[in-house]
Amino acid sequence: MQTPQLQRSAFLLLLATVTIAFGWVLLPFAGAVLWSLALAILFTPVYRRLVRRLGGRRNLAALITLTVALVIVILPLFMIAMSLVAQVAQVSQRIRSGEISFSSYFQQVVAAIPRWALDLLDRLGLGDVESMIAKVAQGAAAASQQIAAHALSIGQNTFEFLVSFGLMLYLLYFLLRDGRELSAIVRNALPLARPHTNFLLNKFTTVIRATIKGNIVVAAVQGVIGGLALWALGVQGALLWGVVMSFLSLLPAVGAALIWLPVAIYFLATGSLWQGITLILIGVFVIGLVDNVLRPLLVGKDTQMPDYIVLMSTVGGLALFGINGFVIGPVIAAMFMAAWHVFATTREPGDDSPPV
Structure with missing residues (x-):
């Protein structure tokens, strides 16, 4: 005999199966x-x-x-x-x-x-x-x-x-x-309370917008400044190193320095003192200032995540998902923090059951 509970379980199994299959189709x-x-x-x-x-x-x-x-x-x-x-x-x-x-x-x-x-x-x-x-x-x-x-x-x-x-x-x-x-369909389909759904989806869109806007602006500015500095100092392949600097700048605090600092050390070691000093000054006071000022303003402020969470989630995302990870990593971190915030704020004192 088919009971409502059995029918519901079978439907949920079918729903999970077709969802996974659809994700598999879209994976390439x-x-x-x-x-x-x-x-x-x-x-x-x-x-x-x-x-x-x-x-x-x-x-x-x-x-x-x-x-x-x-x-x-x-x-x-x-x-x-x-x-x-x-x-x-x-x-x-x-x-x-x-x-x-x-x-x-x-x-x-x-x-x-x-x-x-x-x-x-x-x-x-x-x-x-x-x-x-x-x-x-x-x-x-x-x-x-x-x-x-x-x-x-x-x-x-x-x-x-x-x-x-x-x-x-x-x-x-x-x-x-x-x-x-489409957003309304997703909001209505999620089996969560409406305030929780709105909070989580709004957090999702905010983090994606802030991460792309902030990281791309910072990467572009650092790459352009670094590439122009290397080109003006006569470094071969300045466009290549500027683009590499842009990608590395996705790593907060240390990324761009992985390119300009070895070049500055080489200049100093080979007697090109003014080139080395100039590149160090540009790297510390211009490229570094862009990272220290624009990134917290454009990324951390909107996502409301600590800088160390942004750093770890970005590095982890890049390691796991490649270039797409600089978006996926912070989004996962933000959803993790938002979900636990919902869980913590909706539990009543003495209530050990999860929120519904």
Whole structure:
């Protein structure tokens, strides 16, 4: 005999199964879905203003908003990516030919170390300079091979990229146009009290908007400043290192310094004092100031998360999910904190049951 409890359990099992299966189907295009959702959240205020000005014509407003997103965000990134691929191939060729030799750069830095410092390294068991140079040479060779392999894979995966890119634009259009209705469906479908649902979904959208807006602005500013500084100082591949600096700046506090600080040390060690001092001043007082001022203002203030939570969730997200992790990590951390906040504030004294 079929009881209501059995029917409900069977339906919940079916619901979980089809949900997992649908997620599995979308998994190859998870990045496209993530960025279409993120861009929809970011550009929804623009879409709503256009709807009011165009007298409620939602299709036209969504199309104009999509064009604005293309012009402001997507096309500039696409152009930078194309220039970056060309420069990556050029730099990797110079590394293979020996024109750029990280081992020789390292050897010049070691040669400039004072004798007392070398004696100290000997006492600490770190004075085997030849083995260190050999390791640097091996690392440079491996890095050049990886760079060349990634540049080749970018060319080979052009079709997959175009499919994902087209899917992202397609989804972005409908998420802009039908976002309010889809949001209402999600709110009504979640088996939570309405205040809890609104709180969690609002936290979700706020964190995505703040993370993308803040991190992309900080990364772009640091990458542009760092790239221009390296170009002005005559460093080869300034565009490449500026883009790498932008990606590394997703790591709060220490990211961009992983590029400009070794270059400044090389300048100082090889006698280019004014170049080294100039780069250190720019790195500390300009690039560092951007990170210390803009990031808390744009990210931490809106997400209402401590800086150390933002740092750990960003690093963990990047380690687990790649470039998409700088959004996914903070979102997971924010939802974790929000869910526990709901749990803690809805329990009554002496009540050991979870909130409903």
